[in-house]
Amino acid sequence: MQSEQSATVETGRAAWSRNNPYTATALENRLLTGPGSEKETRHIELDLADSGIEYLPGDSAGILPVNTCDAVDLVLERLQFTGDEPVTDFYGKSLDLRQALTSWLMIGKLSGATLKAWAKLTSHPELAALIEPGSKEKLDAYLWGREFLDLLEHCPAKLDDPQLLFKLLPRLAPRLYSISSSQALLHTQIDLSVRVVKYQSHGRDREGVCSSHIGERTPPGGQLRLFIHSNQLFRLPADPAARVIMVGPGTGVAPFRAFLQHKQAGVGRWPMWLFFGDQRASQDYLYREDFENWLKDGTLNRLDTAFSRDQKEKIYVQQRIRENSTELWRWLSEGAYFYVCGDSKRMAPDVEAALLEAVATHSNKGPDYANEFLAEMKKQKRYLRDVY
Ligand SMILES: Cc1cc2nc3c(=O)[nH]c(=O)nc-3n(C[C@H](O)[C@H](O)[C@H](O)COP(=O)(O)OP(=O)(O)OC[C@H]3O[C@@H](n4cnc5c(N)ncnc54)[C@H](O)[C@@H]3O)c2cc1C
Structure with a gap:
């Protein structure tokens, strides 16, 4: 049976898009x-x-995403609208305000632009102080952890025209x-x-x-x-025999489960080494059964885990990289691809530091050479990161 939804072209990756999901x-x-x-x-x-x-x-x-009915109801109540008011979306299509607040407008996170516009609309002195030049830190602190509803409660105002909300609020964006x-x-x-x-x-x-x-x-x-x-910059090696090192703590492990399934399906025979980490093995070992089975049947060649809260001192994936740096250097010397996915703030820089340390030590050529080695890996698209 044909899908009732319409794609812009018959099949394939281009058919569905952000604007035609x-x-x-x-x-x-x-x-x-x-x-x-x-x-x-x-x-x-x-x-x-x-x-x-x-x-x-x-x-x-x-x-x-869509906003919850409860969140939409509370915003409508605060603004003294019923939700039945007619508005037009960003493309000029008619809908009612409730639908607009549910599917089109970001109310779950307060943006700086919304606060600035609201400050001008309400002339509230506290908001006015937050948007003065040089108040960026105070403004960021105010925005952190607040929603549009918090602003409405703190500085109530009546809008005459519901359409104004399309100017005040950012579009509800998709998440990856x-x-x-x-x-x-x-x-x-x-x-x-x-x-x-x-x-x-x-x-x-x-x-x-x-x-x-x-x-x-x-x-x-x-x-x-x-x-x-699509992410052309985070692909398995075209060479089906190239070595693959994957570092994916927490939900960072997601694409590596896809990599392993791909190998299981027979697409390539890449030797694969996974570093996984989280807080506690008993509670946070995502896909444990999958990884242990792949280890048994040889789809996964090596698995090193780090559970930070399972002992007194915190152990993260970068420590496992350090502990296994001799073998890691052997893989890298043999042309391994090094993939990192997950937290961009702390994990990715810490993993990079451990990688540089491994290269500097085992090449016997020191930190400058390690930096050059990494730059060359990047050039050859063998050091690939998808961090967020
Ligand atoms: C390429 C890519 C791949 C990704 N893959 C995955 C994945 O596989 N799995 C996954 O789970 N996520 C993944 N993410 C993250 C995901 O896209 C979303 O960012 C995440 O789910 C949060 O979105 P949300 O809408 O639930 O949160 P939002 O509603 O956007 O809320 C998050 C915001 O809440 C606020 N906030 C959060 N914590 C606090 C706090 N303690 N105090 C105050 N305010 C706080 C911050 O402003 C933060 O930005 C990926 C991101 C990218 C870019």
Whole structure:
């Protein structure tokens, strides 16, 4: 049966886009973390049915979130609108305000532009002080952990024209999630590994707009709007025998599950070495069974794990890289590709430092040579990062 959704071209990667997303049905949504974990990370499987969507390991899925009914109701109530008011979207299409606040406008995170516009509209002295030149730090501190609703509660104002919200609020943007499956194995399916963002701020429990939409509100049978975000800079080596080192703590492991499935499907015979880490082995060992099975059947050649909270001193993946630096240097000398995925702020720079240290030590040529070696790896597209 043909899909009722319309793609711009018949099949393939170009058919669906951010502006013409495919509505996929969830096949599975299960917890990957244990009940005692500080994190909630979920495995999601989505049915691509006859969409014709194609992707490769290393690609991400762009997911278009929607705001929760509760959040929309509270904003409507504060603004004294019913939700039935007619407005037009960014492309001039008519819809009612409730639909606009649900699917088009970002209310879950307060932006600097919104605050500046609101300050001018309300002439509130506290907001006026935040947008004065030289107040960037104070402004950032105010914005951190606040939503549009917090601003409405702090500085109420009545809008005469609901259409103004399209000028005041940014567009609700899609979020990217690394695809954790290979189409060579699962032809009409996309898997994602999503950590649900949860935190407390300004006296309230908060959730990330998109991760909670996927993780908490998309049960099997539920639907998600998606498109493929291709990443040519994070591909398995074209040489099917090249060595592959993968460093992916937390949800950073997602694309490497796709790499391993690709190998399992027989696409290449790359020798593969995975570094995985998280807080506790008993609670946070994502895809443990998959990785242990791949280790047994030889799909995965080496696996090194680092669980930071399982002992007194914190151990991260970079320490495992240091401990195994002799072997790592052997792989690198034999032309291995080095992939890093996950946290950009601390993990990726720490892993790079450990990599440089390994090269400097085992080449016996010191840190300057290590920098040159890494620059050459980058030039040859053998040092590949997908960090966020
Ligand atoms: C290429 C790429 C691949 C990615 N792959 C994955 C993946 O495989 N799995 C995955 O889970 N994620 C992945 N991400 C991250 C993902 O895209 C989203 O950024 C993430 O899910 C958060 O989005 P959200 O809509 O849930 O949160 P948002 O609603 O955007 O909220 C996040 C924001 O909340 C605020 N915030 C967060 N914590 C606090 C706090 N403690 N106090 C105050 N404010 C806070 C911050 O302003 C933060 O920016 C990837 C990102 C990129 C760019």
